[in-house]
Amino acid sequence: MFMKKFKAVFGSMLLVSGLMLGACSDKGGSSEGSNEGDKEFKIAGVLMQSDVEWFKQIQYGMERAAKEYNVDLKIGNSNLDLATESSLFDTYTSQGMDAIIVSAIDSSSSVEAIKRAQEKDVLVVNYNTNVDEDVMKYYVGIDNFELGAQAGRKVAEYVQNELGGQAKIGMVTLSMFEVGIKRAEGFLSEITKVPGIEIVSQQDANGPENGMSVAETMIQANPDIDVMWAANGGTTHGVVQGIISKGLQDKIKFFGTDMDLQSANALLDPANPYQAVSTQDPEKIGYESVKAAVQALKGESVDSNIVVDLDFFTKEDKEKLEQYIEKYKNL
Incomplete structure (x- = not known):
């Protein structure tokens, strides 16, 4: 689905295929990142295709982290179109977003939009796909x-x-x-x-x-x-x-x-x-992307390459499979 080969930083594309699940977190709230009373950051998450199940789980993870980390989250959909992706970056920059989280469409053609945002002091976190390394500061993905x-x-x-x-x-x-x-x-x-x-x-x-x-x-x-x-x-x-x-x-x-x-x-x-x-675990990738953005904005130490754990399902895992279906059936 991508327009060019992406460089590997440890790897979804995600490919919309799906890009793909590690130990999925429960739908309910968690104490992983409770930040009540902290400054509210404005963060935008850019999806490649919002109607695809893999990216729906990415959004689900972002929203869960946004709730836990006191984030005003906006979700945009590039729909695999570079012009739309570029426009979203400019719009979010003009709206005063503190950070933009993106699965970039193209490893080189997406760079200019990222640079424009960074020049306006907007933090950019790449997830799933990556771009030229001199531009990319943080990456969340898999091996x-x-x-x-x-x-x-x-x-x-x-x-x-x-x-x-x-x-x-x-x-x-x-x-x-x-x-x-x-x-x-x-x-x-x-x-x-x-x-x-x-x-x-x-x-x-x-x-x-x-x-x-x-x-x-x-x-x-x-x-x-x-x-x-x-x-x-x-x-x-x-x-x-x-x-x-x-x-x-x-x-x-x-x-x-x-x-x-x-x-x-x-x-x-x-x-x-x-x-x-x-x-893969797209929910976890979405969650960790927001978490990394918040930590970086707060001046905390953040790994430049965040590798999210994988998962595995077999035909014998009936209970685990049923739990997966119950969790994501309404996405």
């Missing part, structure tokens, strides 16, 4: 290598325990983006530890339709595939549908990336080939 490695470890375990240590694997990757490259590298670092695993195909896809088409083509050319893995959320759903469309849900097992409600329901379905998902 994309580990995101892929988590899935790789689970696949390796499955092959050893369920397939006698022998398996042919199809990888649906995202090598057009730096984060996708890191995820694939992490995945391969784990599955190559099992001598009996053979990668029979590795192809790129981005999004449900593309993912389904690539999966069907891959299966057609390699009917002996035992396991498939996809590197991002939107593609995940397409690959699952590609497996089902071929009537091979009992033979080919699937492991995905980036949790959402559709994935949770698929994992709860015993007949679905979806086995497990390695995931």
Whole structure:
């Protein structure tokens, strides 16, 4: 979904796929950052796509932190449009915002808007995606290598325990983006530890339709595939549908990336080939972004690279999956 490769600072894009969940915080209030009586800061959060579940969870986390840290929060939607993103920066700067939190659309083209805000003494915190390092002061995101490695470890375990240590694997990757490259590298670092695993195909896809088409083509050319893995959320759903469309849900097992409600329901379905998902925690990313902005504005010490913990869901985690659905079903 992004217009250029993003540099890796430890990695969502987030990709709107989804970009992707660590240990999600409860909906209720928490004592993590109660700042009653402190100065109220004005902070704007810029989403890439406000109607996408991943960014809805980002907003949810921002709003929770805003309540706890006494923040007057405004939410804007760039809708993947650079002109809109630039306009939002100028508007928020003119409105006297103390900070702007953004998942930048482009690693270089978004820089000028950020610079203009910084020249007016507006603090900028990048989350999920990053920009040229001489502009970016704070970044909140994940370790994309580990995101892929988590899935790789689970696949390796499955092959050893369920397939006698022998398996042919199809990888649906995202090598057009730096984060996708890191995820694939992490995945391969784990599955190559099992001598009996053979990668029979590795192809790129981005999004449900593309993912389904690539999966069907891959299966057609390699009917002996035992396991498939996809590197991002939107593609995940397409690959699952590609497996089902071929009537091979009992033979080919699937492991995905980036949790959402559709994935949770698929994992709860015993007949679905979806086995497990390695995931980000967008709510936590949103929360930590606001928290970092507040701390920086108060002159407190803040890490320049804040790495948010990952999470993992499996088909066996019925109670955990049901809790996830209950928590986010109304977003």
